[in-house]
Amino acid sequence: MFRFILRRILVAIPLLFASSIVTFLLVTNIGTPKKIEDAIARPNHSQTQISQLRIQFGIDKQPVARYVDWFTGFVKGDWGQNATKAEIRPLMWQRIQVTLRLLIAASIMSVILGVLVGIIGAIRQYTAFDYFMTFFAFLFFSIPAAVLAGFLKEWGAIKMNPWLRNPSMSTTIMITIAAFGLVAGYLIMRNRLKYERVRPRSKYITGAVAGLGIGLGVIVVFKLGWDGNVYRVRNPKPLIPTVGQTTPGFEGDFLARMQDYFWHMLLPSTALILIGFAGYSRYMRASMLDVMSSDYVRTARAKGISEKRVTVLHGVRNALIPLITIVALDFGALLSGAIITETIFGWSGMGRFFSESLAEKDPRSLLAFVMVTAVSVVLFNLIADIIYAQLDPRIRID
């Protein structure tokens, strides 16, 4: 194992080196930094100003010398300054933390959701649940992040906040909830009795009544708990924020800070969760179907192990293996920032870092961004391989 990791790292180093050269070639072609362009556009600019700016951006030399300068600096940890003369490395680290906060929460949630839905979809293949979830997965596959995030911002926050501040429930909605409970209870019971020989009517009625009861319970809880302008008293500002990762200048104890984080994270992570969930649930379903039709599952069943044990111990555990590698790869690729989601919700993470650097046409920032992305892709590729080899004894690494 150690040798495998060592060899992979040794392969990764020339790869990253080549990647840095290609990136450098790309970035040198992006044009003059915006600051220099602006300076040239000013009528009273002097040649010394321009050449000073060129030195500041490090573009005063020949490309090869520039590459050597930048690369040695980068390896040593001196990533240079950006267009506003701020050190790039600490700035980047700050942005990575913001992105990681969003990404870790969203990844965990989407994996949990995706795995659960995938498993149920596979063992209850071609049921209403399976079709429903398949449709949802395809739907979120098909929605561009910009559309989903824009929609969530408008309908999940801007339209939702006034309601949250003064929650109320109209009679129509109450009747709808009660009716939904009734029908759902009946349908669930019918589904459960599908393969029973005796299907007494009383059981259907019990199901329907239980569903109705739950529906009414929801309404009562809402009426007692929320329908008294509780939030207006406690929370004068909009509950679900749409901009930024924290309230600027927010002070408070640990709990209050966590609450602040939570509400800021709610919508952007929902967008990422929905998109991630779509992919993971499909992968998990396919992988689970594959495993459940394999020989060792048949053997396990033949030995008389209960279906529950077969599903969980023999099925799920093995079906998770390919999924974990996909999650690792996705995570590495996503570290470059969920640019769209971050932009729409005004998070200053890696995505913002990129779009700002691009607007400034700042070569050093762009190079730092691409190199960090490349390292994370290579690193998580390696992690995915290691996990895969560790979990699946059939894979041998040499």
Add this chain to the structure above:
Amino acid sequence: MTEPTTSVPVVDEREFSVAARSQWKTIVRRFLRHRPAMISLFVLTSITLFVFIFPYFWEWPFTKRDKLSLSKSPSWAHPFGTDGLGKDVMGRVMRGTQRSLEIAIIASFLITTIGVFLGAIAGYFRGWIDAIIMRFTDLVLTIPLLIIVAVVSVGYPGSPWYTIPVILGIFAWTGLARIVRAEFMSLREKEFVEAARAVGARDRRIIFRHILPNIAGPIIVAATLSIAGTMITETALSFLGLGVLPPDVSLGQLIQESLTAFKTRPWLFWFPSAAIVLICLCVNFIGDGLRDAFDPKQNRIKA
């Protein structure tokens, strides 16, 4: 198929004349019975025909301004409303859909061609050719697509619209190449390849006539799904201002323009969004249907 009952008994060499179903016939049959895929195929074809033909009969081309109705909500004169400059949103959505579809198809074609070609060569020849191609794939993977597109559209402003699908195609084939390579590596050891080699078939023939048809399934599915994938990518690029630039129109660009006006003029957002979601949804369902149809383990009749 049974013979029609005629008065004259048909003398056949066999008792029943049952035509053996070829593999392709089975696949087509399975696909035709996949209801969601067939519905999607129908919807997608209708949308495509509509956006490519209807603009010729529509009085508002995407650049024409109706200066008397600015920012009007949907009406009979402008079914999708108008934007702030009085441009008809329906005309723009139709034109944007055309562009987005063109981008998606060009990119998908390139992705498939390059991915299959490199994957096939790497998987078939193995050895140093494989090593070079796979290291190259790794290299392409580490360079974010975004920076390449950014460099082209910021560094070389005024590039024509087809640079975007070409870049997408040239840099997004890595996934498919890996799939194809893995399939080739397992298939090249099979007996039928050995047999072909034994009768003296050359490498080119073995690759294209013997192995490729066997992995047509995964390739067709991946190619189909990459159409949806590229449309989503195009939206992301346009959102960052790196996609198709005005005066030309694409769906992503329309969405990006409308996001700020979501609150006051929601129709600017809904129609292009609906178009892209609908198209991608159809493509994904078609891909799913194809996957089911090509799956040899699949013996379910009804979808």
